[in-house]
Amino acid sequence: MASLVHDTKFIVLLYNFILSICITFPTQITFASLAPESESDYQKWVSWNVKNYAQKPSYNLGAKALSGTIDSMKALDPKLGIADMKRVRLSVSQDGQSDFKTISEAIGSIPLHNKRRVILNIKPGVYREKIVIPKTMHFITFLGDPLNPPTITGNDTASIPGTHGQPSNTFHSATVGVNGDYFVAINIKFENTAPHEVGSPGEQAVALRISGDKAAFYNCSFYGNQDTLYDHKGLHYFNNCFIQGSVDFIFGYGRSLYENCYLNSITKKVASLTAQKRTNATLSSGFSFKNCVVTGSGQVYLGRAWGDHSRVVFSYTFMDKVVMPQGWSNWGDQKRELNVYYGEYKCSGPGSNLTGRVPWARMLTDQEAQPFLDTYYIQGHAWLSNPNSFSL
Numbered sequence: 001m002a003s004l005v006h007d008t009k010f011i012v013l014l015y016n017f018i019l020s021i022c023i024t025f026p027t028q029i030t031f032a033s034l035a036p037e038s039e040s041d042y043q044k045w046v047s048w049n050v051k052n053y054a055q056k057p058s059y060n061l062g063a064k065a066l067s068g069t070i071d072s073m074k075a076l077d078p079k080l081g082i083a084d085m086k087r088v089r090l091s092v093s094q095d096g097q098s099d100f101k102t103i104s105e106a107i108g109s110i111p112l113h114n115k116r117r118v119i120l121n122i123k124p125g126v127y128r129e130k131i132v133i134p135k136t137m138h139f140i141t142f143l144g145d146p147l148n149p150p151t152i153t154g155n156d157t158a159s160i161p162g163t164h165g166q167p168s169n170t171f172h173s174a175t176v177g178v179n180g181d182y183f184v185a186i187n188i189k190f191e192n193t194a195p196h197e198v199g200s201p202g203e204q205a206v207a208l209r210i211s212g213d214k215a216a217f218y219n220c221s222f223y224g225n226q227d228t229l230y231d232h233k234g235l236h237y238f239n240n241c242f243i244q245g246s247v248d249f250i251f252g253y254g255r256s257l258y259e260n261c262y263l264n265s266i267t268k269k270v271a272s273l274t275a276q277k278r279t280n281a282t283l284s285s286g287f288s289f290k291n292c293v294v295t296g297s298g299q300v301y302l303g304r305a306w307g308d309h310s311r312v313v314f315s316y317t318f319m320d321k322v323v324m325p326q327g328w329s330n331w332g333d334q335k336r337e338l339n340v341y342y343g344e345y346k347c348s349g350p351g352s353n354l355t356g357r358v359p360w361a362r363m364l365t366d367q368e369a370q371p372f373l374d375t376y377y378i379q380g381h382a383w384l385s386n387p388n389s390f391s392l
């Protein structure tokens with residue numbers, strides 16, 4: 001408890017410090033219409049974070065399983081504090097009743113080096129747009145209607161011609177590509193409708209690519225075939241999301257926690273659900289799935305080793321019979337069996353039967369599983385906001 005009191009004090013000090021900066025330097029950003037929201041919202045956010053941090057065990061992440069640098073576990077991210085105190089809202093709808101008719105236009109109105117939380121209130125509808133959020137444009141938030149989430153759709157693949165006529169690549173196929181940090185999406189459907197024929201090359205078709213750090217997704221859905229969700233790099237959190245695809249439909253080298261997510265395989269030929277690309281032992285990347293459901297119509301491995309040190313853990317997850325008895329695949333390279341970290345902990349359902357598992361799958365002990373089991377895995381206490389605070 002002593003350390004908690006200390007942290008609370010620290011956060012209050014930090015808050016006062018941030019407040020003083022914001023008062024001293026008036027913001028240079030001018031948005032079309034909207035006034036920043038009140039400081040009481042920020043206070044609520046701070047207290048929510050303090051409370052939630054208090055609920056998390058203070059866990060030493062130095063465990064062997066988590067090689068990689070973990071910096072300060074205790075401070076709220078100061079940039080985030082400033083951004084959230086100076087929130088701005090923009091609305092988007094196709095009927096001309098909002099600030100913008102397309103999401104791309106709304107993004108085009110935001111300063112390239114954005115420092116404020118910008119909440120795009122996206123009204124119901126199907127938005128056929130290709131969206132790229134630039135690397136310096138942080139704090140962008142997509143907020144949809146929970147009863148009628150907007151769909152952002154596209155059908156680009158890795159083989160469509162790029163700017164110089166040559167085929168582009170998986171990276172550029174994304175319907176929505178996010179390069180900025182602190183991105184949040186709530187109640188949004190991300191889609192790539194390009195079909196996938198078994199055996200045809202160049203059909204990778206990403207619905208969402210997240211390359212920014214410290215991004216969170218709540219109540220979102222991701223629909224695609226091959227390579228639906230490119231969890232490219234950074235710390236990411238997915239809560240209550242639906243993710244559908246055929247081949248490698250969650251892939252990349254993000255360090256990500258998926259909680260309460262529904263993973264739906266629609267592959268026509270045996271494929272892999274994840275392709276985690278941790279290429280060396282110094283990288284802190286890895287996917288952790290907790291309290292999820294793995295189901296669908298086509299048989300899948302839980303993961304295949306894209307990187308030599310690929311790391312994936314499933315805990316408390318219900319696995320339907322679509323999960324291959326072997327569980328995991330070495331992607332045709334036996335050497336990878338030595339260095340991958342593929343763990344399972346307290347899973348249930350017919351697909352979790354260990355009888356046929358590859359010998360290099362790990363059944364984690366309580367202690368081994370511990371680092372993967374909560375938002376501390378992604379340092380969430382320092383940057384996760386209360387998602388309800390973004391709604392009006």
Ligand SMILES: *[C@@H]1O[C@H](CO)[C@@H](O)[C@H](O)[C@H]1NC(C)=O
Pocket residue numbers: 155193194195
């Ligand atoms: C993508 O969508 C466009 C517009 O609906 C359509 O003309 C095109 O055939 C589609 N391409 C693929 C590969 O599905």
Ligand SMILES: *[C@@H]1O[C@H](CO)[C@@H](O)[C@H](O)[C@H]1NC(C)=O
Pocket residue numbers: 279280282283
């Ligand atoms: C590990 O991989 C990262 C990313 O590719 C690279 O930057 C780093 O140099 C690599 N480290 C070693 C020890 O190979």
Ligand SMILES: *[C@@H]1O[C@H](CO)[C@@H](O)[C@H](O)[C@H]1NC(C)=O
Pocket residue numbers: 353354355356
């Ligand atoms: C696991 O699979 C084996 C082999 O198919 C079977 O004999 C066994 O009953 C299964 N265990 C459970 C708990 O379903």
Ligand SMILES: *[C@@H]1O[C@H](CO)[C@@H](O)[C@H](O)[C@H]1NC(C)=O
Pocket residue numbers: 146186187218219240387388
């Ligand atoms: C997400 O959806 C659930 C219902 O499934 C709802 O209770 C919750 O408020 C939603 N969260 C947000 C942040 O809108």
